[in-house]
Amino acid sequence: MDVLLTVVVPVYAVEGYLYQCLESIRAGLTAEENAQVEVIAVDDASPDSCGLMLDGYATRHGDLRVVHLTSNVGLGLARNAGLVEARGKYVWFVDSDDWLPSGSIRAVLDKLRETEPDVLLIDHLRVHENGRLQTDASSPMLRGTVTLDRLLAVQHTAWNRIMRRDFLTKHDLRFPAGWYEDVPFSNPVLLAAERVEVLDRVCYHYRVGRFGAITATRSERHFEAFEQWDRLYAWLDATGVDQALRIRLFTLMISHLLVVAGNDSRVHPRRRRQFFRRIAGLYRRHRPEGYQPPVGTPGIKHRLVAINSYAMYSALRTGYRVAGLRRRSTERTPVVSQDLPSAPQRVQTTSLR
Template identity: 60%
Template structure:
């Protein structure tokens, strides 16, 4: 008599590239401390994305001691998004969680996640995180308050602020069959989370929130996308084209949703162009021009919720295609930040209000 194959509740997919200093911390934080019942509900799929360091060797040694760890080896480097797809193809769990290999989970996170999945059976489980800096400083993300006070399961229409939670893959556990229903995959290129994360929340019938710190997001690691000056940051425009293409296909008449996503897009693009750790100075003007093009291409006919303060002023300068004024404002804002920093030890050198990655207040319509 044939026996039915039992699949785990959770597949954790970990793409691995150039992180030998952090790899064991990441893997141990996922599998460490699980009791027998929870351990049986978790599989870990590590994708060696042709890592140039010792990561492949470390993964093989790690998997040899742990039967719930499987390794997918890419013959050549394909990048984060396609490596996640390769891991997803091997996943057998009812839910999948994409964890980046330079980050790690706080103790008891996996049991808490499993418990919520069993209780609520959501399409998407959102969770909170902390940003951890190289000096050990930890800070709450600006989007964290948006996760408070959500009981049981909701739809985005009931809690629209959830669309402004940081648009990453790693702060979401997703029902695998739901991904299949949406035919949702990661695209190549940087900023691959954009056309993946937003559709999840838009299409989900059941969104649950685990209002606790479930993820430690490492900041400033050399080699990380957000710490690398490169023309590959221009990939973000293709990713937003894919997002708005998806929206036009599945929600062509949802003007409110389009306006909200447009506001988030413009604010996010302004973060990228203004960040000296990402954008080479000689590429800032051509990137700004591309922001203007996307502004004109996707601006809703009925206007959109524009942020207040300096962020809103930057939106206006994009609308006016005024790079010189934007550059002057950016310089003045940075000088003011340095002066504040010199005056108070706790001041930030460059305050950032980022609805797409760190949501700011939305006010008014443009």
């Protein structure tokens, strides 16, 4: 039986999470379904015991292919290494510190067979270290009347989209090196696709706040986001993307970079001014004709970027943080215990043509 889906799992320093991830991929599959799925784990020269764990898992189960890289290349290039080895018609990049809720692979296989899209988007839940589940702010974009404009606002990650492998080859879509590698990959994936389908079902549990994760690590490497957005704009220029979509992407870019700038877990306060200045430079370089800032507080921040006023941005940020602390101190928040769901409830689907 031909392989329908290849799951590529890049692995680096995730000893405590690796087995949960691997076990979740094939859990509950029938023999026929199992034969349609291959799993490729890429050991990105992990400094811990992950390489040995992968080899042991492959020996015990016989349904895991392991690729060992001789040097650490980073998440994006490790995904590329797995893609080279893939045999499936579709490929799904699953991060090794995350996991799939029960029934996810079966639901994805069914949708792929039914619709044969270039790209299939799935929903996810954010899972905090204390077990709290949180719906992503962009998840509503997967429901209702689905348009490309709305889908571009869905979190731009690799793991929430399953892609036809020959589609990636046709458009030469690969991950670049560096942090924020999803930016110049995940957006072109949607823009180049002729057929995008949506599976309105939680098929992924995304672990947030994990110690050692990029999004929870204060580092100078967050400045690499600017190079990645420039890469995306080079692709947009080369392919001649519609002006309305360029405006949409520009708005999303500035909003994304402002989120990074305001996150103390990523950008050191002493480096925030420089980060803001870089956002302003990107704003001037890529601002499309016809762009209007969004409404409300986000629009105020966009306008401050436009005039490169870090002093006013800093004062606004401080004011909102103080107000938020005061509000939380006067509120009594009930503690709600919530177990991880074994099977998400939403199963509606929609498509973009």
